[in-house]
Amino acid sequence: MTQELRSNFHEQLDEVRLGIARLGAGVTELVPRVTEILLDGDLEGAEYVILGDDVYDAKSVELEEACFSQIALQAPVAGDLRALVSAIKIISDVERSADLCANICKAARRIYSHELDAHLRGIIQKCGSQASLLFKEATEAYLNKDGVRAAALHDMDTYLDDLHRQFIQVIFESHAAGNIDLQVAVQLAVVARFYERIGDHAVNVGERTRYIVDGWIPDAPYAESHNDLPDAADFPPST
Template structure:
């Protein structure tokens, strides 16, 4: 049996799958940025394009899972190669969920476009989205480079995202208390902010998969998280 031929075939197949992951990540990043821009500028056409683009993200996850299943069945990877295939599948799942959150953001944009704007809210959400997209970009870069230090940095930055989300949440509460007419819009905006915060959680999950891929172990320490009720306390 030509072992070298088998190994090179596996490497070639794995590179093709990893290229799909990178493409999928790029689509998710663009969707999040476009969705937050559509909210900020009240651009319903852009929001519609984000919603339509989710099919491509879902399609890539299916393609990745199919190719990974073929790798497992035909190439019988062992040790680190098996770990890589499993990591790819988990990263694809995290990206698919992030894409769903971008789609949900775009859906609410169409509703909010018909409501009176809440001062400063869409800009704050856009800043949160940019910070989360940077996390996701760095997590994927860490995967490509097998960079544990960068992955750890991404993992720790999730706390900053929680703080940003909590600050936005407090702003929404203030707007609702000052003027009950803001309640409907602020509820939609809160769900959007929460969805973006959850994307940060998925970016963190990608970073943790990178650490697992390189070291063979998931991080043992629990990340400090600020509570979801925006009290400013850690849990």
């Protein structure tokens, strides 16, 4: 590869990285937004986010195609190949997280007009804040190629996992107290899982960032079962 071609190749790599970072920043802002939509019963906001998910899908496809094109045309090796292969996987994590935000909005529509008690509202707010923080840190670690920052994400995710368990417990307590009916409880349990999965995707981004930086591979990487997560639509609507 000539010096000119190599320079152009790295410019395109930088463009891909910046494009992914923009998507990640979008998800970082989207998480607290959908949390407020859920808490406020904002039907108009929910519709806007659900329709806007097509933008994330289209941009993800565009970035993936750019990566595949560079692999095919430039035949990169070593660190450059790690960067491109990891970018493809990171794009999937970011796009799936945007899908999960849209799913939270679908759940918000299904529980519309049902009041949530203070404990539920508080734990939902905490889950949204931590999930957003995780994605912010993951995005900035990737953008800045910061392996140390990326390594901290796993511990941050442990806190979100704890919040997830607390969320489920509060759902049981609220239902037992007669504050929410069974269908609302089911929808909220799915929402709790959505937040937890957003955190897992952020950890995935962090692990792939560490792989880009120094080739680090986790001993027991997170399962990437993107297809095993039920959509809120799989559950009967609340009455």
